[in-house]
Amino acid sequence: MSILVKDASYVVTQNKKRQVLKDVDIFVEDNEIREIGKKLKAKAEHVINGKWKVVLPGLVNLHTHAAMTLFRGFADDMDLFEWLNKRIWPIEDKLNEEDVFWGTMLANIEMIKSGTTSFLDMYYFMDEVAKASQKTGMRGFLSIPVTDKEFSGDKDRITRAESFIKKWKNTPRIYPSVGPHSIYLCSAENLQKSDEISKKNSTILNIHLSETEKEVKDSLKKFGKTPVSYMKKLGMLSPRLVTAHSIWVSEKEIQLLAKSGTNVAHCPISNMKLASGLAPIYQMIRHGVNVGLGTDSVASNNNLNLFEEIKISALLQKMKHKDSKIVNAQEALDMGTLNGARALGMKTKLGSVENGMLADLITIDISKPHLYPVHDIVSHLVYSASGSDVNDSIIDGEIVMKDRKIMSVDETETIHKFESQVQNLFSR
Ligand SMILES: [Zn+2]
Secondary structure (H helix, E strand, C coil): CEEEEEEEEEEECCCCCCCEEEEEEEEEECCEEEEEECCCCCCCCEEEECCCEEEEECEEEEEECHHHHHHCCCCCCCCHHHHHHHHHHHHHCCCCHHHHHHHHHHHHHHHHHCCEEEEEEECCCHHHHHHHHHHHCCEEEEEEEECHHHHCCCHHHHHHHHHHHHHHCCCCCEEEEEEECECCCCCHHHHHHHHHHHHHCCCCEEEEECCCHHHHHHHHHHHCCCHHHHHHHCCCCCCCEEEEECCCCCHHHHHHHHHHCCEEEECHHHHHHCCCCCCCHHHHHHHCCEEEECCCCHHHCCCCCHHHHHHHHHHHHHHHHCCCCCCCHHHHHHHHCHHHHHHCCCCCCCCCCCCCCECCEEEEECCCHHHCCCCCHHHHHHHHCCHHHEEEEEECCEEEEECCEECCCCHHHHHHHHHHHHHHHHCC
16 A cells, blocks of 8 residues: 655654755555655656645544543542442453453554554553554554463463464464463562563563552552562563553652653543552653553543653652643653654654654644644644544554544444443443
8 A cells, every 4th residue: 555645734743853844745555654855756656745734643542542442431549449349340250252342443443533643551461462463453463461370370371372373373473472470460470471572572560669658558558669679589570561650769769761662651531540659750851761651441541642741751750840841742742652663663664754764654744723823843743733623544554544534444333333332341
């Protein structure tokens, strides 16, 4: 397939110089960006009108549990452990493959419609998450979860993680990996086994770390170390590792994260909603930690619109430090694009609009009252735009949304199937 985005009013390239180009064309062939320039001669099968549009790299949702769209609005206004124990875990015990498939289908449509083109997921029945991602055309980084309950010394479970990776490894747009849930649900042995699997298969490693104050207190009691120091002791801090939340971390732990090249998925809305705390991402950025953004699941957000995380991540730090100059618009946009791509091990392939990069692009319609006038387009993307302004989405060189119409699957039909699946689940 070839695509020509014609006369794009702005291209926010996110390249090294953070260039913003005006009135240019972008030519995409197969799954790559081939040429960017004025009045390109290239002939393409599909043309997208770029007038009054901004083109930017597709957003990267660095932490979510997509299928939990099933639980949107089901358990609000509770603290994390009560929320998990009383509401989420009991209903999750009843989940089957079909629930996860349709939950992910809806999530993927929601993500595409709000600008996300890659997501890092950890959930049950990951084969279904992979199938739904293939169907919708999303780029899925899929971590098969590991907990003691599932592993429980059963060697087959380790084989299961490895066979999931083997099964999906060479599938376009699917990047299987392993996700030990947390230090409180995984023994040291299972954490290290997960790390070995990740290392052996050159995949990322995905964990929830230092999400609550309680987790830190428990960790000190049980291991005599804070969660990050404990991970260091296990030899698990590395550029392959993506830690979600990482709210309760000291200056010394931030240095450990930075030194080891460990990546952090900051989930400000989930953290606010569950009152887990505010991650020190300003200090992390200052120390050189790579910080990307995640929505976390819909059950604690309650949507998958990453534009909200981009804006709020900047505002919260300004508020916390009483300094309006820190975490500026460019840094916030970097977190939602480049930094996420880097955390996924894809910095040379995703996160910027440049020749030779994979064609994951979105366009934003700027002919809207809340986006006039344009003094600074990056400021608009961070502070004024919303997921509903996303007009088109190209993933891996395929148009998955055009003029807000999902091209890969039937949106209305998916919503109906999802709805009846929810009815089925809650009456089980
Ligand atoms: Zn999570």
